[in-house]
Amino acid sequence: MKRVCYIFPVSHHYRAPFHERLRALLAEHDVYYTVVYCAPGEENRKKRDAIDIAWGHKVGLTALPGGLLYQHGLRQAMKSDLVIIQQENKLLLNYVLNLASLTGLKKTAYFGHGRNFQSRNPNSVAERFKRFWSTKADWWFGYTEETRAHIRSLGFPDERITVFNNSVDTTLMRQQMAASTPEARATLAASIDLVGKNVGVFVGGIYPDKRMEFLIDAADRIRARIPDFELIVVGGGSDLPLVKQLAESRPWVHVMGPRFGQEKVNLMLLGNVFMMPGLMGLAILDAGTAGLAIATTAFPWHSPEIAYLEPGVSGLKVADWQSSEAYADEVTALLLDRPALERMREAARAMADRYSIEAMARNFAGGALKALAS
Numbered sequence: 228m229k230r231v232c233y234i235f236p237v238s239h240h241y242r243a244p245f246h247e248r249l250r251a252l253l254a255e256h257d258v259y260y261t262v263v264y265c266a267p268g269e270e271n272r273k274k275r276d277a278i279d280i281a282w283g284h285k286v287g288l289t290a291l292p293g294g295l296l297y298q299h300g301l302r303q304a305m306k307s308d309l310v311i312i313q314q315e316n317k318l319l320l321n322y323v324l325n326l327a328s329l330t331g332l333k334k335t336a337y338f339g340h341g342r343n344f345q346s347r348n349p350n351s352v353a354e355r356f357k358r359f360w361s362t363k364a365d366w367w368f369g370y371t372e373e374t375r376a377h378i379r380s381l382g383f384p385d386e387r388i389t390v391f392n393n394s395v396d397t398t399l400m401r402q403q404m405a406a407s408t409p410e411a412r413a414t415l416a417a418s419i420d421l422v423g424k425n426v427g428v429f430v431g432g433i434y435p436d437k438r439m440e441f442l443i444d445a446a447d448r449i450r451a452r453i454p455d456f457e458l459i460v461v462g463g464g465s466d467l468p469l470v471k472q473l474a475e476s477r478p479w480v481h482v483m484g485p486r487f488g489q490e491k492v493n494l495m496l497l498g499n500v501f502m503m504p505g506l507m508g509l510a511i512l513d514a515g516t517a518g519l520a521i522a523t524t525a526f527p528w529h530s531p532e533i534a535y536l537e538p539g540v541s542g543l544k545v546a547d548w549q550s551s552e553a554y555a556d557e558v559t560a561l562l563l564d565r566p567a568l569e570r571m572r573e574a575a576r577a578m579a580d581r582y583s584i585e586a587m588a589r590n591f592a593g594g595a596l597k598a599l600a601s
Contacts, residue, residue: 260343389594438505515579
């Protein structure tokens with residue numbers, strides 16, 4: 228039996244269904260799949276977004292000067308026929324495995340983008356270093372077609388790139404939506420004193436690139452024009468205390484902290500529009516699945532999943548990304564134009580339908596089998 232091992236720093240809650248599906252698909256081809264990960268750091272503990280995987284291997288992590296990290300997963304890696312590693316400059320085990328690949332001792336694959344989408348300087352030493360190592364693996368698993376184009380531009384063979392179209396478990400979310408009742412949502416709304424019919428929803432990590440002060444300022448402007456506008460904020464992170472402080476003088480801003488599963492879905496279904504003016508990634512699929520029109524900006528450092536958005540059709544992508552007034556104007560106009568809002572909500576649902584975690588796992592499994600056979 229061939230063995231595939233995927234090594235990453237933190238086992239995120241949203242990734243667990245993907246790993247389960249991938250494990251099952253590879254088992255159908257007599258391939259054993261396992262994962263190696265470490266205990267979550269402080270930021271992930273704040274977000275409460277980490278989970279253990281019963282059949283995986285939780286290993287130690289040594290922090291070294293300069294922010295470098297060494298995951299103690301070499302033994303599991305060397306027992307595998309294909310090792311998939313998350314492309315991050317700070318992960319020292321990656322370089323050990325890269326060298327093993329270059330000398331023919333181990334077949335390795337990268338999982339990632341080939342660049343840091345949030346880097347403010349694409350020509351920095353860190354980005355040049357990442358580009359150098361991007362071509363030193365045997366295979367690539369890229370998030371979107373944009374990733375494929377970038378990796379190919381570095382000289383990596385196109386036939387050794389698998390695009391899996393990054394996703395979340397929208398099937399489970401749809402089941403949770405079906406289980407949601409008007410009575411349950413009404414009870415939830417009453418419990419948080421939500422009375423408005425024009426509701427914005429933010430669901431995601433709460434940290435600087437999410438631009439929470441910008442969001443609250445825009446919300447103030449919207450409420451000045453739509454008196455029953457309210458905002459629900461779901462998530463955790465370093466800027467959660469800031470959001471709570473801002474909400475103290477705004478009883479119409481409901482800060483819920485981290486919520487998962489049915490409760491998160493019920494909260495999203497109370498809204499009309501998904502408001503994330505800063506960095507947007509996989510949250511776009513949660514929003515679309517919930518049937519929320521998506522409102523973001525042309526923030527230059529979005530994650531690659533922003534490619535799934537069709538501006539003007541499934542959501543807003545406000546060109547003046549630095550202006551909370553411009554953002555508020557477009558969201559206000561959308562909320563006041565109910566037919567346009569409903570068309571955009573339906574288009575967002577259709578966008579989310581095109582991507583699923585099942586398709587992601589199938590794409591990934593196909594790539595792993597090709598990599599093993601190469």
